[in-house]
Amino acid sequence: MSAQDLSENRSLLGRLGIAAVVMFGFGFLLVPFYEKFCEATGFYNILQPSSEPKNTQVDRSRVVTIEFDANTHKDLAWTFRPKQSVVKINPGELTTVTYEVTNTRDRAVTGQAVPSYGPQLAGRYFLKMDCFCFTQQTLQAGETREMPVAFLIDPDLPQDVGTVVLSYTFFEIAGRNADSGRAAERGG
Incomplete structure (x- = not known):
């Protein structure tokens, strides 16, 4: 080089x-x-x-009434009720309501809540972020529990729907209570 x-x-x-x-x-x-x-x-x-910061997804020009209902299947000895029976919200607004459930039996019982909506088409627009209905609930004898539901209504909910009813029915899960667990262990 x-x-x-x-x-x-x-x-x-x-x-x-x-x-x-x-x-x-x-x-x-x-x-x-x-x-x-x-x-x-x-x-x-x-x-x-x-x-x-603001949630720009919220439709402030519209108010939807949400009514809450709670039922138990005839074989389930629980008391079950919403702590708030009605809320008025804007579509897109995150809302949390609480239900209260009590096991009135003298033994542990497992139940599962199943939701339904009125009108039925509202189910497509009712978006649950957190819900006790996602998992089975085991309550001990006499136990009372508060269970939240966090949800929002999709702003695309048809304009002619002004009220939505969210109804839960709790069913007992067979074979999931303490007595049947002991019977299975004994072979009975």
Whole structure:
């Protein structure tokens, strides 16, 4: 390699080094420049949010009445009721209601809640985020439990539906109570 080639390589490496330093400096200075730009234009001020975050999915122009119903199958000796029988909400608004259930038997019992909707088509627009109906519930003798349902009504609910009824029916799960478990262990 000649002296001229070495000189050209050093010159090229020097220019690449300078370019790397300039690029790093530009990237480093870009953040405060962006903050000042946003502050001056009001475009997007990351230092001070202009307002509280809002759920833009909520349809504030409409109110839907939700009625709650609770039933138990005839063989299940539980008392079951909604703590709130009616709420009025805007579609898209996350809402939580609570049901109360008590096992009136002298032994543990397992039940499963099954929902139904009125009108039936509302079931497609009733979106449950959390619900006691997702799992079986075992209550000890005399136990009372509060169980929440977190839901929202899809804003696409047809306009002619102004009231939705959410009804739960609790059924006993056969073979899942303490007495039948002991009988199975004894072979009976």
